[in-house]
Amino acid sequence: MKILVIDDEKPTLSMFRLFLAAYGYEVFTAEDGETGLARFREIRPGIVFTDIKMPGIDGLQVLGRIREMDPHVQVIIITGHGDLEKAIEALDLDASDFINKPVERQALNSALARAEKRAGITEPPEFSCNFSIKQGQAKILFRGRLTGKADKKITPMLEWDEWPKASKADFSFDESFSIDREGIRLLMDILMKIKLKKLPVLMKGLSYNYIRFFQMAGMDKLAEFQTRSEETGG
Incomplete structure (x- = not known):
């Protein structure tokens, strides 16, 4: 290449x-x-x-x-x-x-x-936020580009009636994920609202550089980060 x-x-x-x-x-x-x-x-x-x-x-x-x-x-x-x-x-x-x-x-x-x-992603997917719960863990998968326009897709997740069953929230980001200024504000708002539910948040699947950026933006006060090497046991 x-x-x-x-x-x-x-x-x-x-x-x-x-x-x-x-x-x-x-x-x-x-x-x-x-x-x-x-x-x-x-x-x-x-x-x-x-x-x-x-x-x-x-x-x-x-x-x-x-x-x-x-x-x-x-x-x-x-x-x-x-x-x-x-x-x-x-x-x-x-x-x-x-x-x-x-x-x-x-x-x-x-x-x-x-x-x-x-x-290798010829057509980046539209932003999506899929959520489920398994063994007390709320699992949220982010795909595509997160911008301020995604708030309508985020709202159902925040109003999810399964939240009382969760003791922890896992945020996963796939390779298509990207974000802009308004998306950062929206993600911070999501984290703060989940913090009010008194649930710890673990963010997974982010690149080393995205983790450093999110820490610089102050998200480490609202969530923990798991590196790819930690995910794979390397």
Whole structure:
């Protein structure tokens, strides 16, 4: 698979080139957004990494233009450490994932794994929230893109008459899951309302980078997170 990395810092490009080539990817690089967009049109990569802060055309503009050319390409945004607002802006533009600088190997591996799986989803499903109860555990599965428009699909879950039978809530997120600014607010509202029911919430199936983002947004005060390695026993 072809991967394009756009970043104005040469050491960052060298690091990506080294790691990604070792993983067997065909790696292309660009040192600014304009050049990156030209390379994108030329090589049509399946995955793009782009720094969010660059002179000239920044990473959010690159993301927006790539989405216009090909909505199915996996675009991973590279953000500064703790830059919550920029990460949210990237999610509003349907970024596939995001990683912080300095780039950690685990974060890179997680972003690649998520991008490859999402690349196989040709038509992302509409948002759905399926819920059931088993042995006292309320199980909620989220699929598709969670936005503010999903509130009508969330309401039946919050009004579910099986809640009194539950002692715990498991939130699972499949590979198609994504979220935007209003979706984050809606998810926070869901968590707060379930907390009023005095039920602990465990969130499962999220990528390493999504877990870090949700923690940065304050969701760790309302729920616990289970990493993929913990789920598989690795």
